[in-house]
Structures are given as C-alpha cells and as structure tokens.
Amino acid sequence: MIEDPSRKKIPRVAYLGPETTFTHQAAMHFFEDGANFRAAETIDDVFHLVETGSCDQGVVPIENTYEGSVSRTLDLFYEYDLKISAEIINRIHHNLLSKSKRLENIKVLYSHPMAIAQCRLWIKSTLNGVGIAEVGSTARAAKKAVEDPEAAAIGSIMAAEVYGLNVLQENIEDVADNFTRFMVIGKDQAVPTGRDKTSILISLMHQPGTLYRALETLARRNINMTRIESRPLKMGQWEYLFFMDLDGHEQDRSLGEALREMQGHCVFLKRLGSYPRAM
C-alpha cells in the first residue's frame, strides 16, 4: 500500500492529565507516530472533548489505576455514545525522583497514596523516618519535588525528564506484576484482526438468574469472557449494569449471533466496541 503523505492527518488526542501521568505515557506509547496531545483535567473531560469533536480520540484508564476512578470511566461509557477502538496494557514502574542526587538529603517524600502503598516495603527499608506527604497525583508529586531539593517524589522516568529531576532509584515498587489498562475511545470502530476483544454494557432486571441466562448465550457458543463487573444503576434499586469484555470481534459470526440473542435477555445492551487484544 502506498501512503499519500499529504493525506496524513495528525490525530488530536485527549488524555487524563496532567502531563507525565501513566495515562499520558500510555497515550504516547500508543500514538507513537505522533499526535496533537491535550491533557484533560478529568476523565469526564476526555469523554466530552471526544464527543464534541474537539479531539479525535481519547485515552482513559479503566483498570487497576492510580489516576481517577475506574468506576467513573465505566459510568461514562453508559452516558456517552463513544466507541472503544483499542486497549493499552502497561506495566507500571515507580522510581524515586529528586532535585538532589543523594538519598541522604531527602527529608520528605511526595506521592499519590496508591503509589506510596505500592512502594511501602522499599520506603520502610530505605527512607525510614522520612516524612510522607500524599498528593492527588504522581505528576503533582514531581512538581513538589522540583520546588524543594530536600524533597523526593515517587514517579515515572518520563516525569524525571519533563520536570528535570534525577532518578535516585529505579523500580522501587514492592510488587513486580503491576499493570494498568487504558482504553482508546473515539467515534470509529476498529476492523477485525482475528485476535480481538469486544466490550459491552448490559442492563438486567435485578432478579435471580438474569445474568445466568444472559451468559448462556456465550457459553453455548464457547465464547470466552475476560472481564465482568457489576454496577448498580442506583444503589438499592432494581436495575443493574454489567460491563463485560468478551473474546472476539462483533463482526465475527458467532459473537454477533450471541450478542443479538443476549439482547433479548437484557433491558438494554450497548456495544462499546471491538478492538485488538493487547495481551
């Protein structure tokens, strides 16, 4: 295929900011050919920027994340009519960053509460006695470390580069298998690759067996479910939402049939998109 460079359009991509968040890194990694990036303040803002056409695509965290609320992302898929066109799964590493070059100079450590929790053993063994200050994001922690040479931040290598900090120690996380999953959202659908996933959102009456009957349409066709999460539409009320990730593309015959049949068991079924598996 010959590409016509004059037709190449640089995508405008919103992500959950500020700069150097894990979402930013995931977005940079995914749009490696370049994009016009825009840091949004909240996950809501990312959806809004894409919905209104201010951006072509958006990147939001959806699982096991330090930034924003995963459940907020799920709720926004209910509220907005945007499609998932890709997933990004990144290994998360934490590093000790500081203006200082010496560990002994550190008097206070800034980071997001979850990043602190993930590095607890390392902090206890290496920075014992150092004051710990929680801030709202790892990016903010890096900014605090810029202001104070006696401060350190837990953050990414990218944050060290952007904010001009030294990396005093790499990979200080206690747990090695620490992944975060992000979704790329937009108005277009990804084409089948033969190795895809499909995300759906269904609403069921809150009665015994409703989920069981909905899943039967998948089990009979040997369709694998890789994730399920329930959310009450309103706490204590009768209707429930289920977010599911299924193996396959909705254009596959078997999954297409299953979804049509499942729809008959649901109050509603919303197709959030089919996209290539990241892992």
Next chain:
Amino acid sequence: MIEDPSRKKIPRVAYLGPETTFTHQAAMHFFEDGANFRAAETIDDVFHLVETGSCDQGVVPIENTYEGSVSRTLDLFYEYDLKISAEIINRIHHNLLSKSKRLENIKVLYSHPMAIAQCRLWIKSTLNGVGIAEVGSTARAAKKAVEDPEAAAIGSIMAAEVYGLNVLQENIEDVADNFTRFMVIGKDQAVPTGRDKTSILISLMHQPGTLYRALETLARRNINMTRIESRPLKMGQWEYLFFMDLDGHEQDRSLGEALREMQGHCVFLKRLGSYPRAM
C-alpha cells in the same frame, strides 16, 4: 436478655484514616455504642491490625469510594483469612469548609480529585476563578484549610467539627445519589438475621462457560446475586478471581447447598462471610 455490664468489652476498631475520612465516619456510625478507634494509614494496615489481633475489627471501603483503592480491598480478602461481619452503606455529602466565614474571601480550594469532580458544576457556578489544589484525601484538604484563612476545603461536617472550620455551604455535590459501601472485618461470623448477604471469592479456570456453570448452581435455587466483579490473578494469565455478593446467609440451607455445589466448579471458593443487609 440481661446484659452484664462488667463483661462488656469496648472493641478496638481499625479504620482507614486519617481522622474524619468517610471510612472514619462510617466506623463511628456503625460502632455507635463506642469503640477504641485506631486510624490506619492504608487498607493493608487495617487488615494487618485485625489479623495480628492488635484490633478486634476493621472498617474498609469496598465500593464507590474516595479513599484508597477498592480493588486493593478485594485483593486483601484474597490474601488474608478475615471474615466480613457487616456492611455499611453511607450517603456521601460534600460541604465547603473554611476558617473564613465569607465565600468572597476564598482564593484557593483544596480537595481530593474525586471530591472535586463530584462538585464540578457547583464549583464552576460559585467559585469560578478560584485556584484548585488537589490533595491525597479530604482530611488533608481540611488540614490545609486550617492553615490558610483564604483557603477552603471540600469535606464533611465531621471534618469541620474536628478541625474547627466553618461550614460555608452544605451538600455542594452535583449528584444526589452518591453512596459508599464499607465492610466491617474481623475473625467472627455474624449470625443469621433472615435478611443477609454473603460475600464469596471464587477462582475459575479461564475457559468459556466456567462462570456460567458456577452461576447455574445459584440460578437453579433462585438465589439472587447483588454484585460481581472479576479480577485477573495475574494479568494475561489463565486464572481469574470473581468477587460475588449473594442474597442469603451461608447457614441458610439453599445457599449452603449452592455454595457446596459451586465449589465443585471452581479452582477454589473462599467464603468471606455472611452479614446483615444494610439496604
């Protein structure tokens, strides 16, 4: 029943701190007859304090929360052998707190990113132009407001009382139905009340239909499931964990039978406890 006051023991209760968090409020509300409370720094610490016997019971957030990670709580139920003895469901309200008594004096607003997100429309309409500073918890925001009379914090009425702040405006949240759910954990099991829930954690082989077959044991007995959430044991690997809340007590004949039968479909099934329904 005559109670012997000499035998009454004040429970030692760990909660996810610091003081005045929503978890703290939930704990105070639940242990209304008094307890010896201890603020833990992380959800991990709450589990550890109860497991080692330093505290008799613990209170941790599990759904839709501003404090810590819900998924961390789920993972800790996998790691620790503690029982859920109660659930607490609280409506969350946000309020504008300040040392100042006048809205016009406010130059900066501190809060947790999620609290800010939940009050966005109100902030936009009432505090337009005021600087917004994200901090790691609503309790920390209140402390910042104590230090600076030109600052305000989004926080609870309890935080206003504890930190000596004025409540400039109550219930500033944009969404009215904002609930958080907490679990009371310990080593004892709650007795059946006739209106109970049971939480379990099951592990299934990552194959099509395994969840469907596990749920069949519930559907056949008309047992209602009120929540389900999947977690990969390791991302991209073959084994999956499912956290489920079911209607009924595990001492009920029908649920007891269902759980025994379900066990045959699982790699393992862990009973996290039966407890009275909060809603």
